[in-house]
Amino acid sequence: MARIKTLLAEPLVLASIAILILLAGGELLSPGFARGDQVTRLLTVSAILGIVAAGQSLVVIGGREGIDLSVGVLISLGAFTAGNVMDGVNGAILPAVLAAGGVTFAIGIVNGLGVTLLRIPPLVMTLGMMGVVQGGLVVLSRGAPSGNAAPMLMGFVNQPLLLGFPGILFVWALIAFVMWFLLRRTSFGYAVYAMGSNERAAALTGMPTSLLRTILYGLSGLFAGLTGVCVIGYTGNSFISVGDQYVLPSIIAVVIGGVSLAGGSGNYFGVVLGAIALTLLQSVLTTLQLEFWGRQIIFGAVLLGLMLLYGRQKQLRI
Amino acid sequence: MPPALKAQGITKRFDAVVALSDGALTVERGEIHALLGANGCGKSTLCKIIAGTVLRDGGSVEVDGAPLEPKRPADAEAAGIALFYQELSLVPQLTVAENIFLGHEPRTRAGFIDRRTLEDDAGRLLGPFKVVAGSGLDLHMPVAHLAPDQRQIVEILKVLARRPRLIIFDEATAALDRRQVEFFFRMLRELKAQSIAMIFISHRLDEVFEICDRITVMRNGATVATYPAAETDVNRVVHAMVGAMTEHLHPPQVERPANEQPRLVVDRARGRRLRDVSLTLRPGEILGLGGLQGQGQSALLRGLFGADSLDSGRVNLDGASLRLRKPADAVHHGIAYVSGDRGRDAALHGRSIFENIAAASFIRERRFLVWPSRLAERFRQAAAALNTKYVGLEAPIGSLSGGNQQKIFIARWLATRPAVLLLDDPTKGIDLAAKADFFDLVQHLAAEGTSILFYSSEDAELLGLCNRILVFNGGTIAAELSGSTMTALHLTRAAYGDAA
Ligand SMILES: Nc1ncnc2c1ncn2[C@@H]1O[C@H](COP(=O)(O)OP(=O)(O)OP(=O)(O)O)[C@@H](O)[C@H]1O
Ligand SMILES: [Mg+2]
Numbered sequence: 001m002a003r004i005k006t007l008l009a010e011p012l013v014l015a016s017i018a019i020l021i022l023l024a025g026g027e028l029l030s031p032g033f034a035r036g037d038q039v040t041r042l043l044t045v046s047a048i049l050g051i052v053a054a055g056q057s058l059v060v061i062g063g064r065e066g067i068d069l070s071v072g073v074l075i076s077l078g079a080f081t082a083g084n085v086m087d088g089v090n091g092a093i094l095p096a097v098l099a100a101g102g103v104t105f106a107i108g109i110v111n112g113l114g115v116t117l118l119r120i121p122p123l124v125m126t127l128g129m130m131g132v133v134q135g136g137l138v139v140l141s142r143g144a145p146s147g148n149a150a151p152m153l154m155g156f157v158n159q160p161l162l163l164g165f166p167g168i169l170f171v172w173a174l175i176a177f178v179m180w181f182l183l184r185r186t187s188f189g190y191a192v193y194a195m196g197s198n199e200r201a202a203a204l205t206g207m208p209t210s211l212l213r214t215i216l217y218g219l220s221g222l223f224a225g226l227t228g229v230c231v232i233g234y235t236g237n238s239f240i241s242v243g244d245q246y247v248l249p250s251i252i253a254v255v256i257g258g259v260s261l262a263g264g265s266g267n268y269f270g271v272v273l274g275a276i277a278l279t280l281l282q283s284v285l286t287t288l289q290l291e292f293w294g295r296q297i298i299f300g301a302v303l304l305g306l307m308l309l310y311g312r313q314k315q316l317r318i
Numbered sequence: 319m320p321p322a323l324k325a326q327g328i329t330k331r332f333d334a335v336v337a338l339s340d341g342a343l344t345v346e347r348g349e350i351h352a353l354l355g356a357n358g359c360g361k362s363t364l365c366k367i368i369a370g371t372v373l374r375d376g377g378s379v380e381v382d383g384a385p386l387e388p389k390r391p392a393d394a395e396a397a398g399i400a401l402f403y404q405e406l407s408l409v410p411q412l413t414v415a416e417n418i419f420l421g422h423e424p425r426t427r428a429g430f431i432d433r434r435t436l437e438d439d440a441g442r443l444l445g446p447f448k449v450v451a452g453s454g455l456d457l458h459m460p461v462a463h464l465a466p467d468q469r470q471i472v473e474i475l476k477v478l479a480r481r482p483r484l485i486i487f488d489e490a491t492a493a494l495d496r497r498q499v500e501f502f503f504r505m506l507r508e509l510k511a512q513s514i515a516m517i518f519i520s521h522r523l524d525e526v527f528e529i530c531d532r533i534t535v536m537r538n539g540a541t542v543a544t545y546p547a548a549e550t551d552v553n554r555v556v557h558a559m560v561g562a563m564t565e566h567l568h569p570p571q572v573e574r575p576a577n578e579q580p581r582l583v584v585d586r587a588r589g590r591r592l593r594d595v596s597l598t599l600r601p602g603e604i605l606g607l608g609g610l611q612g613q614g615q616s617a618l619l620r621g622l623f624g625a626d627s628l629d630s631g632r633v634n635l636d637g638a639s640l641r642l643r644k645p646a647d648a649v650h651h652g653i654a655y656v657s658g659d660r661g662r663d664a665a666l667h668g669r670s671i672f673e674n675i676a677a678a679s680f681i682r683e684r685r686f687l688v689w690p691s692r693l694a695e696r697f698r699q700a701a702a703a704l705n706t707k708y709v710g711l712e713a714p715i716g717s718l719s720g721g722n723q724q725k726i727f728i729a730r731w732l733a734t735r736p737a738v739l740l741l742d743d744p745t746k747g748i749d750l751a752a753k754a755d756f757f758d759l760v761q762h763l764a765a766e767g768t769s770i771l772f773y774s775s776e777d778a779e780l781l782g783l784c785n786r787i788l789v790f791n792g793g794t795i796a797a798e799l800s801g802s803t804m805t806a807l808h809l810t811r812a813a814y815g816d817a818a
Contacts, residue, residue, distance in 0.1 A: 187687075187688055198667055201663055201665060201666055201677075205645070205681055
């Protein structure tokens, strides 16, 4: 019994069980929910969330109340930039990706500098950045949808490429590998965990904590920008608030995946499962024909419930 | 009258680790009872079981004759038991006063926190300590800004504020200097007069014999003996602690040629707590820093490590001038720093032992790619050099006892093969056997040419280990002891600034 209890407290196990239950529940509610092509579709949507959550998980693991609320507008900015650079031309996809990633990475770095140099709390810094970028986007786009995805990009996101899976899923797999490699096979990753666990101690081993933290926010921006490219590939064109809906889910996916909001623990595989579980939940709720606000309420409740569940086990270490 | 506490046959396992196989302890009312034993023998675990923060697997506990089955700390608190945590439990953002009454805030009739009473009461508790606490220990000061010894005083006050009937002090004096310890003991004697029972855990045997009525010794998770303090001596106790082990004596010191180029030269270093400190450290030399706590010893070591900035002064390493703006500058030049405040300065909580050792090596070797399996052997050797007890490198750091954790943080630096080792009261909370291992190792390193700056709050350690001792007072070097002046008497005199 105690065994089962500890197993259930394991985030990976919990997320896997949630995925199975949601799949079964979805199939019951609407037969065909768990069919092959539907599952591929769900995974594609999960991939988009999973990529932005990769960056989110990095800043959270890095600690000191790390969180990035600007990912939403950076997705929008990434989609806007990519859409305008490629403007429907296949040959311009690569420059579009570079431009979107470059701009959002730079803004992420500014977030990082605010957090490290100016010691602004991450919540405040990234919230402020959200306002600034949102305003900028309105001015640039004059509020109208603009930019077009190139057909090849849309095919890459929506059409089967290999074994029936679209290209974006292979990109996601690659990102998962890169995240694992970065966190477990480079000193950068070890430093991120060290810093998230005890920044003072990490600094006293010589780790350049401010630099590392700045890079983490830069990477979060970069991942958000790439997510923006995927989003425009998914929908075809961009409007200035496409990214907003990803902010809360990116945080919840990270928490479902077992990354402690206190920093210093967790890994990306959990987050991958978290992104899938959350996308499934979203899709089940849509099947139930729940309005947007209803979903937001449930998402919020899930986040709070998880905090309660995981928060309780963290006992004082003596 | 039944004893204040009677624990018998206590057992406790953490997965594969048997922390307690037969823990027993009886404490009378008005008694100060020492609990001794090597690192990892189960002292803290036994006390946590009594205080309800850890659940026992078997055995019985009686308090004043009534059985106690604490399910949570509050149950034990209700029975009048208070535990002073070895690893501190203060909330850094809260003020001194708030921390003292955390969870027990006096309330107004409307149920709000009664700040007036809270601060008055806190002030009354703190008052007597102010003389010995140094500047900055103020009721309204957030705990984050306090020095380690000041935080320890707050921790003690926090315990006293609960008006307990049985107090467990788990290494409460580890961060205190001699004057503070004396003051603390005076307070213990007052509590004793109020027939409060106390358990006192410490690795400093002189303190134990000074204050305790009886001594219980544990070894490998079991209680092996209890002695009245007046009827036993250090030797008997040490033998009971380590079982059949031979005595550790400091090995003879190796002489080195006098004309060697100095390794480290510090010229008129100034800083927030330093006034014109100059010193020369030769290869293979163990140079002691003595004096009362907080006289600039730590400030110097942290300055030399680039952790606190020096305002002015020059530092030369092997003849070349050093710029120390951040710890990485020092680490790249082979300077290592071991802090005694491991919870704050060293522990990567929640991470594995491997990660805790590896941290400094990555920086020292400018390593980017990490293949854990290839590094493991080296880290195992570093840990083995100190006879560290652990299950495996993948186990979390929190699964080790306090002393074994500290060994891991020393191993962290040994793995970098440092040229200069800065030791900032590194033996806090380490048992005698481990200390002996540690001193052997320090001398071994010195014999191989490592230069060592060693600050200790224990005079005996300085006198036993160092070639010379610089005694600090008020941020500057008040005296240098070497040869025939290396005696406890000279050291104490210089520390208190006695001209005589
Ligand atoms: N939470 C835990 N999980 C796993 N093992 C533990 C845990 N707490 C303690 N142990 C193990 O139990 C044993 C006893 O530890 P304990 O902390 O009681 O030792 P101690 O006598 O207080 O040592 P020290 O003098 O170093 O503080 C050690 O081997 C330790 O590794
Ligand atoms: Mg202990």
